[in-house]
Amino acid sequence: MDWLGPAEIEALKLSLRVSFWATLATLPFGIFVAYALARWRFPGRQVLNGLVHLPLILPPVVTGYLLLLTFGIQGPVGRLLGEIGIVVAFRWTGAALAAGIMAFPLMVRAIRLSIEAVDPKLEQAGATLGASRAMVFATVTLPMILPGVTAGAILAFAKAMGEFGATITFVSNIPGQTQTLPSAVYAFLQVPGGEAAATRLVIISIIIAMGALLLSEYVGRRAAARVAGT
Amino acid sequence: MSLSVQLQHRLPGIDLDLSFDAPPGVTVLFGRSGSGKTTIVNAVAGLLRPEAGRVAVNDWVLFDIERHQWLPPHKRRLGYIFQEGRLFPHLNVRQNLAYGRWFAPKNARRENPDKVIEMLGVGHLLDRRPARLSGGEKQRVAIGRALLASPRLILADEPLAALDDARKAEILPYFERLRDEVSVPILYVTHAAAEVARLATSVVALQDGKVVRQGPAADVLADPSVAPAGVRAIGAVLKVRVLAHHDDGLTELDANGARLFLPRISHDIGEDLRIRIPAQEVILSKTPPQGLSALNVLSGTVDSIRSGDGPGAIVSVKTPAGIVLARVTRRSVNALGLEAGAPCHAVIKTVALAPQDVGGRIISNE
Numbered sequence: 001m002d003w004l005g006p007a008e009i010e011a012l013k014l015s016l017r018v019s020f021w022a023t024l025a026t027l028p029f030g031i032f033v034a035y036a037l038a039r040w041r042f043p044g045r046q047v048l049n050g051l052v053h054l055p056l057i058l059p060p061v062v063t064g065y066l067l068l069l070t071f072g073i074q075g076p077v078g079r080l081l082g083e084i085g086i087v088v089a090f091r092w093t094g095a096a097l098a099a100g101i102m103a104f105p106l107m108v109r110a111i112r113l114s115i116e117a118v119d120p121k122l123e124q125a126g127a128t129l130g131a132s133r134a135m136v137f138a139t140v141t142l143p144m145i146l147p148g149v150t151a152g153a154i155l156a157f158a159k160a161m162g163e164f165g166a167t168i169t170f171v172s173n174i175p176g177q178t179q180t181l182p183s184a185v186y187a188f189l190q191v192p193g194g195e196a197a198a199t200r201l202v203i204i205s206i207i208i209a210m211g212a213l214l215l216s217e218y219v220g221r222r223a224a225a226r227v228a229g230t
Numbered sequence: 231m232s233l234s235v236q237l238q239h240r241l242p243g244i245d246l247d248l249s250f251d252a253p254p255g256v257t258v259l260f261g262r263s264g265s266g267k268t269t270i271v272n273a274v275a276g277l278l279r280p281e282a283g284r285v286a287v288n289d290w291v292l293f294d295i296e297r298h299q300w301l302p303p304h305k306r307r308l309g310y311i312f313q314e315g316r317l318f319p320h321l322n323v324r325q326n327l328a329y330g331r332w333f334a335p336k337n338a339r340r341e342n343p344d345k346v347i348e349m350l351g352v353g354h355l356l357d358r359r360p361a362r363l364s365g366g367e368k369q370r371v372a373i374g375r376a377l378l379a380s381p382r383l384i385l386a387d388e389p390l391a392a393l394d395d396a397r398k399a400e401i402l403p404y405f406e407r408l409r410d411e412v413s414v415p416i417l418y419v420t421h422a423a424a425e426v427a428r429l430a431t432s433v434v435a436l437q438d439g440k441v442v443r444q445g446p447a448a449d450v451l452a453d454p455s456v457a458p459a460g461v462r463a464i465g466a467v468l469k470v471r472v473l474a475h476h477d478d479g480l481t482e483l484d485a486n487g488a489r490l491f492l493p494r495i496s497h498d499i500g501e502d503l504r505i506r507i508p509a510q511e512v513i514l515s516k517t518p519p520q521g522l523s524a525l526n527v528l529s530g531t532v533d534s535i536r537s538g539d540g541p542g543a544i545v546s547v548k549t550p551a552g553i554v555l556a557r558v559t560r561r562s563v564n565a566l567g568l569e570a571g572a573p574c575h576a577v578i579k580t581v582a583l584a585p586q587d588v589g590g591r592i593i594s595n596e
Contacts, residue, residue, distance in 0.1 A: 121312070121316055124303070124316075125310070125312060125316040127277075127302070128303050129304075129309075129329055130307070130332075130333030131304055132302075135333070
């Protein structure tokens with residue numbers, strides 16, 4: 001890795017950390033929301049669906065600004081969190097929050113599709129055999145949607161790696177703190193002679209994105225074949 | 231163990247309002263599709279909440295809508311055998327079989343897995359996934375999975391309907407073993423008269439959500455006013471014993487002294503069987519028939535004649551072998567001068583004794 005400068009390595013490491021935590025922390029919510037949208041009929045279901053998809057259709061800078069208004073030091077949620085000692089504004093945790101929210105719709109869509117593919121009759125069969133709702137989910141639904149969950153998580157990770165607009169709006173571009181890979185590329189391009197470093201990061205970005213996509217396809221196929229029992 | 235069911239529920243196109251008690255053994259819910267059979271089973275299983283009613287196994291109440299009692303499905307301790315098997319595709323056969331057993335209370339685990347695996351002949355399939363099983367194998371595993379949950383009640387919703395005739399013939403004996411070797415009551419849904427004749431201890435005939443008749447299989451199947459699956463389903467059930475297998479491809483049966491022949495069956499000599507004789511395959515004669523190609527003639531006296539609205543009538547003939555039913559026209563009844571007590575001969579075409587109507591062993595106390 002000695003062909004990368006220390007600032008570039010720092011940006012790469014930060015991006016991996018931000019994306020990892022963004023994916024991991026949103027996964028349980030993603031599964032829950034996907035399950036609710038796929039299986040439950042409740043008032044406000046369409047509103048929830050719209051809210052989940054909002055980051056996908058809003059300009060990222062708008063999402064970032066809304067995050068700043070909400071989770072900023074003066075924002076209602078930010079102030080509450082601040083009272084218990086958690087500050088996300090201008091920290092890497094804030095970058096993870098922005099990346100997680102931007103990746104959330106992709107994750108939910110992938111998981112929801114796989115839940116809708118599970119025959120509810122199998123879940124009924126589990127119930128008649130003595131499994132409670134939670135056990136049916138753990139022993140029937142979850143194993144069967146694992147391909148979708150994995151694909152959704154990898155896709156979300158890739159999206160988080162590339163998140164720029166909302167991140168830079170919400171937590172700015174502080175080297176070592178909030179300067180992720182895309183922010184670093186942007187920063188290098190702003191200074192004379194930074195093109196070489198920017199190019200190196202661009203190549204890394206392409207490799208990670210393509211790798212994630214291929215991995216997600218591969219894992220999805222493998223897991224689907226395992227579930228189908230072939 | 232007995233099951234008591236009371237149910238009221240409205241579905242589009244059908245108004246369910248019924249009650250029945252199921253004695254130990256196999257109780258068959260018999261009726262054409264749309265008569266409410268599956269709704270009843272789903273309500274017993276807790277997959278559907280009826281508008282009113284009560285279901286109890288002995289004094290253990292599964293639900294009582296009026297008293298706001300409702301056990302969720304997973305607390306009902308059932309073994310539900312579905313039409314499509316519904317095996318878990320992500321688990322192998324061994325794990326599928328163990329699924330219900332795992333949730334059963336430890337002190338209630340009656341069935342020995344090895345014995346069940348042997349009884350169902352699935353020992354060589356244990357490591358396979360359901361996707362690599364044939365239809366018949368899937369259904370055998372489904373039976374085992376339900377049984378190993380150590381249920382207090384077994385439900386089977388047309389478990390053979392999705393199988394071809396050969397597979398049906400493969401699975402039916404396992405249900406007979408279930409009936410004869412397992413002491414759990416079985417509620418069995420079907421619209422196939424042959425399955426009723428072979429399995430039923432008691433039959434509940436359904437029509438448009440109502441019970442039209444309940445009783446032993448021989449009585450219900452013989453009743454033309456019921457005809458849950460059309461007149462073709464009407465038929466007599468006889469108890470017979472295998473006497474001999476002949477070289478010309480026929481098997482000779484003894485029906486309480488009378489002789490019957492049917493195409494070679496695989497059952498052993500000396501074995502007790504039930505056979506069903508569809509009423510439409512029987513013709514009647516006042517004089518002893520001569521010069522006929524049919525091999526089976528049972529002589530007796532007319533017991534009763536029941537006619538419906540159409541041109542047909544069902545004549546039941548008391549013979550030494552048991553009651554035999556014949557579906558004839560009312561015109562023939564008049565022409566032959568048939569009336570209760572009149573001697574007559576029932577002629578049964580050999581081919582009418584189709585192998586799928588041949589049942590397995592009979593419980594001795596029947």
